[in-house]
Amino acid sequence: MTPDAFPVAPDTQALERGAILSPRFNADGLIAAVATDAGTGEVLMLAWMNAEALRRTLETGEAHYFSRSRASLWKKGETSGQVQAVQEIRIDCDQDAVWLKVAPGGDGGACHVGFRSCFYRCVEGGVLVERP
């Protein structure tokens, strides 16, 4: 058991109603993480965490993710300044997704394209339209 490992829930009752954090990472060792702005509720981004990223997020109170493209741990804001101070972290019923309510630092954004949220386009009539 590595320092980053989490326990496995023994049954559905423990998984769904238990008090033991037992995240279910996928075949690539990752769990989906949704970050919302703690102030506005806006969904800022959807990213991925491995066990180490989740552990560091819990220990430091700042969001860490796992970059699939770079195949490495990634502290959000390390280069952009858009550090995410985690105000609350939740996990879902079957413990394969987490929800972070964050206060975004730096310019208050989260998206590398320059928008506040990565979800800056609506699907309207089959096409994408940029919307605040």
Next chain:
Amino acid sequence: MTPDAFPVAPDTQALERGAILSPRFNADGLIAAVATDAGTGEVLMLAWMNAEALRRTLETGEAHYFSRSRASLWKKGETSGQVQAVQEIRIDCDQDAVWLKVAPGGDGGACHVGFRSCFYRCVEGGVLVERP
């Protein structure tokens, strides 16, 4: 090209700033979908869509997902009554995640365990605590 297929963005500019919906499904043919309550902003669930689920969601205005455990298309609420009327659908910068703002039908919930949101537990001091 099947009726459900979507185009592939030719380059990063088209992917990130274009008007063509070009979802990037993963190796299993799935894209992550976050559903929030259009009224309260609460994150209700994180699920998955294949191309058919996304197509049907766009065509019907009701959320369809792909059940990985049952390996089949799944209209949310078909058995539970918790149909999700989609008020807005957004896609993220690299088009590998969608965000649905929904009005949940039936009892207003989304979670099979009986809670309104699947994210009914906070991680606090390393353990899980059920919170409204």
